[in-house]
Amino acid sequence: MKSRFLALLGSAVLSAGVANAGGFQANLQGQKQIGMGHVGTGLVLDQSSIFFNPGALAHLRQNGIQLGVSALNAKIAYRAPAPAINESYTDNPLSTPFQAYASFGKEDSPLRFGIGVYTPYGSSVNWGKSWQGRFGLNELTLQAIFIQPTISYRVSDKLGIGAGFVYSTGSVNLQRSIPLTTQLPSGYYAEGGVELDGAASGFGFNVGVFFQPTEKLSLGLTYRSKVEMEVKEGDVTFALPSSPLVTSQFQATQFDAKLPLPANITLGIGFKPTEALTIGVDVQRVAWSAYESLRFDYNAAVRGEMFSESLRNYEDSYIYRLGAQYRVSDILTVRAGAYYDNSPVEAGYLTPETPDADSRGVSAGLTLALSEKVDLDASFLYINKKERTDDASKSGGVPGTYKSVAYIPGVGLNYKF
Amino acid sequence: MKNVFYRWGATALLSSAFLFTGCEPEFEDDITVSRGDLDLSKYVAVGNSLTAGYQDNGLYLEGQAYSYPNILANQFSYAGGGPFAQPLFSQAQGNGSGYLRLAGFTATGSPLLVPVTDFLATESATSPFFKDEFTTEVQNFGIPGIRLSDIKTPGYGSAQGNPYFERITPDANQFQTYLARVSASNPTFFSSWLGNNDVLGYATAGGFSGTITPVATFTSLYTELITAMTANGAEGIVATIPDVRSVPFFTTVGPTAKPLLTAAVAAAQAQGLPITGVSALTKNTPARITITPASIKDASGGSILLTLTSSAYLPLIGQPTGRYWRELAASQSPTNAAATLRGYLTTFQIDTTRAFGLDPRNPVPSAFVLDDTEQAEINTATIAYNNAIKAQATAKNLAVFDAYEFFNSIQGGFMLNGVAYSPAFITGNLFSLDGVHPTQRGYAIIANRMIEAINAKYGATIPTIDVTQFRAVLIP
Structure with missing residues (x-):
């Protein structure tokens, strides 16, 4: 009986990925830190302090270059509201958030210069073109690459300050189906669709203070500003029935949009009970309330409207992180950590683009010293978001129950000189 | 250095790829499906064109495949439902009675509706009777055009009767009435959506032709029908008659x-x-x-x-x-x-x-x-018919899909799955090109409403269906 329908319904092509933190934040900025719950603001671990705390960079004893990449594999399941039982799954090719940091300064100088290139926000979600929520979303890809030149100054052995300028470049691609069905000459049915595609850029900054009152205790405080990614004259492409009465309703060819990447304030504490053991705690506040709506302004009317807007009304959220590393030997250091991330998405606002929920992350990692100058980092992070049911009544989203998990292995290489 | 990086990187990626295959997100609760008090092993649908899957001013194979009884049967299959036999047209005669398709729009935006006249199942373009009879078992007794007042008419299945009933009536039984036929079907569960044509024909003719079945006749026949369907203890659902004034026609x-x-x-x-x-x-x-x-x-x-x-x-x-x-x-x-x-x-x-x-x-x-004046006659009859229908539902403890209430409630339109629905012609997504019968999407939405009514009445959890998988009007 079922096959009678399936034969006519066609098969689903589903693939996807999702950001690994609240909203579309991707907290994957250093392989050592990922291995210990992404703590790092109150620690001096390596060149990734350019991101975690520019104030701590000048406390690094050596110059170096660090390259790292994570293989983000996230899957989301959707179940339609009861008593419906249809489910959809996303599945995507690996997305690869990366980080590259380099710092340099004279050995005795209190000044350190650095540059970081990293990907703190991004999302790749592909639900396909046949799932129940396709008129909300087929596929969304958000990319933002931050480039951050940084200067750090060691005021004293106990105090460091630093600042970086952020230039962000990225892109957005959003595809959704339009509920207009036409019959192709082949006899098959085709649904309409729209694709919005554009390059985006924005500016911001990253400042931090690092304070180490004793050998065993260190503190860090950073502020990473909001970066407003602006799309100008992105492309709008419609696939529609050819009747002029229809196409005249969809005249737009270009769109403008602004997407806020929210500010973060992070307070971190590092504690070294022994020479070999380091424990870190971070509390991160993400100012998601900057994300009020997703709005596209068109250069010509779409169904009589010059723009489309759906409310997001995210709320500020906190992330709590705990991690530790233990230096087993000169060659091997091991790490473990965990975090809890409150979702910024309020009830009624869940969307298939970020079907977010409070999430739990656990991680482990290690560093192998391959030589005096070369270290290899490896990390693995598992994220499990709570199952969440929402009526999506305020966001124009897709009501139902969502469940997300992610597996994120990563490797990094450090070269010190 | 580079080699080391590659080897480690490759190992990490390979091991992760291995891990992922077994790590799908899983829901805490399994899907719940239950038939409650129902026995769904043999479902029979009684009705008219709506039950047959009629749309776009005709009955054709695609409409039959997506008829609401077939959708119900498909969903019943999750909860112990048995097979469901429909009198489907063959592929070669897939356009059935012929139907209207939307060929385009005039300069002023009016729809251009043209008849589909190939791959017909009828004897000729002018004869409404069908070339081939369908004499194997039928569980969907949706007969386009049938009124409740026709169900005891001998010869309604003969060559002088209703072409759709004639098609599924063996020649040897040509004087078997519709009531006798459905009474003999022996269902464990049935649906009945009959009575629309007892006002609809008069209404769509603008009162020029057709008649309104007297309420006393309607009530008596409806009681007889439901008594016959429930004679062996079958449970079921009955649907009321929509206010015909609310359709795009x-x-x-x-x-x-x-x-x-x-x-x-x-x-x-x-x-x-x-x-x-x-x-x-x-x-x-x-x-x-x-x-x-x-x-x-x-x-x-x-x-x-x-x-x-x-x-x-x-x-x-x-x-x-x-x-x-x-x-x-x-x-x-x-x-x-x-x-x-x-x-x-x-x-x-x-x-x-x-x-x-x-x-x-x-x-x-x-x-x-x-x-x-004509509207008042229609409305009075519709309300009286619906009272008779609901009275029988109460008497026999049946579920009710109140189509009258449903179609009145959607006059202002509604959103579902990001799609706007309204009673508007073509753009409203609910009504097909004849302006009276639903689209496949409309039938699916109705089927879900019926499932909700059945679940509520019988303590069942029969799953509803994803209505986005059904089309509305095809736009050229």
Whole structure:
């Protein structure tokens, strides 16, 4: 009986990925830190302090270059509201958030210069073109690459300050189906669709203070500003029935949009009970309330409207992180950590683009010293978001129950000189 | 250094790829499906065109495949439902009775509807009877055109009866009534959505032809039908009859014709014609009524409904024309059109040389107008029928899909899965190109409502279906 329908319904092509933190934040900025719950603001671990705390960079004893990449594999399941039982799954090719940091300064100088290139926000979600929520979303890809030149100054052995300028470049691609069905000459049915595609850029900054009152205790405080990614004259492409009465309703060819990447304030504490053991705690506040709506302004009317807007009304959220590393030997250091991330998405606002929920992350990692100058980092992070049911009544989203998990292995290489 | 990096990187990626395959997100609760108190092993559907899957002014294979009984049966299969046999047309005769398709739009935006005439199952383009009978088991007894008042008519399945019932009636049983046929089907669960045509035919004819079944007859027959269906303890669902005035067949033309007629009447008054509105026939009589443009129903008010069939003729208002009567005569009596036409003109006292609609001597035909009197008759009957239906549901402890309430509740439109629905013609996604029958999507939405009613009545959790997998009107 079922096959009678399936034969006519066609098969689903589903693939996807999702950001690994609240909203579309991707907290994957250093392989050592990922291995210990992404703590790092109150620690001096390596060149990734350019991101975690520019104030701590000048406390690094050596110059170096660090390259790292994570293989983000996230899957989301959707179940339609009861008593419906249809489910959809996303599945995507690996997305690869990366980080590259380099710092340099004279050995005795209190000044350190650095540059970081990293990907703190991004999302790749592909639900396909046949799932129940396709008129909300087929596929969304958000990319933002931050480039951050940084200067750090060691005021004293106990105090460091630093600042970086952020230039962000990225892109957005959003595809959704339009509920207009036409019959192709082949006899098959085709649904309409729209694709919005554009390059985006924005500016911001990253400042931090690092304070180490004793050998065993260190503190860090950073502020990473909001970066407003602006799309100008992105492309709008419609696939529609050819009747002029229809196409005249969809005249737009270009769109403008602004997407806020929210500010973060992070307070971190590092504690070294022994020479070999380091424990870190971070509390991160993400100012998601900057994300009020997703709005596209068109250069010509779409169904009589010059723009489309759906409310997001995210709320500020906190992330709590705990991690530790233990230096087993000169060659091997091991790490473990965990975090809890409150979702910024309020009830009624869940969307298939970020079907977010409070999430739990656990991680482990290690560093192998391959030589005096070369270290290899490896990390693995598992994220499990709570199952969440929402009526999506305020966001124009897709009501139902969502469940997300992610597996994120990563490797990094450090070269010190 | 590079080699090390590659080796480690490759190992990490490979091991992760291995991990992922077994790590799908899982929901905390398994899917719950339960039949409750129901025995769904043999489902039988009783009804008319709606039950058959009729849409776009015809019954064809695709519509049959997506009929609401077939959707119900598909969902019942999750909860112990058995097979469900429908009298499907063959692929070679897949266009069935023929139907209307949307070929495009006129310059003014009116839909161009053209008949599909290939791959038909009918004997010829003019004969509504079918080439091949369907004599194997049937569980969907949806017969387009059947009224409740037809269910005890002997010969309704004969070559002089209803072509759709004739198709599924073996020649040897040609005098078996519809009631006898469905009574013998011995279901464990049934649905009944009968009675629409007991008012609909009169309504869509604008009161010009057809009759309204007397309420006493309706009540008696409905009681007999439900008693027969439940004789062996079957449970089931009954559906009420929608307010036919809420379908696009009656609501589409009025709003566009209103300004047209307002202008035509004003122009005639300016030339000194002593009229206050358009002249129209009422019921099947030569009596004239006057329809003021303001009384035509649109968003701003009014009550008079104009049929979808009137849209081709209303542009002729003010012209000396007898086109409607000529075409009616040709369709009713192809061999003797001229004499038939003369008969019409005499009976209804028509002078086709006068200004159509503006001069009482050439009034708008009754078939295009559902006036207040006719509407009142229809509404009174519909409400009385629905009371009879609901009374039987209560007496036999059956679930009810209150179609009357449902179609009235959606008049303002609603959103579902990011799609806007309304009773608007074509753009509303719910009604097919005949303006009376739902689209496949509309039928799926109705099926889900029925499942919800069944679940509530019988403590079952039969799953609803993803309605986005069904199409609405195909747009060229």
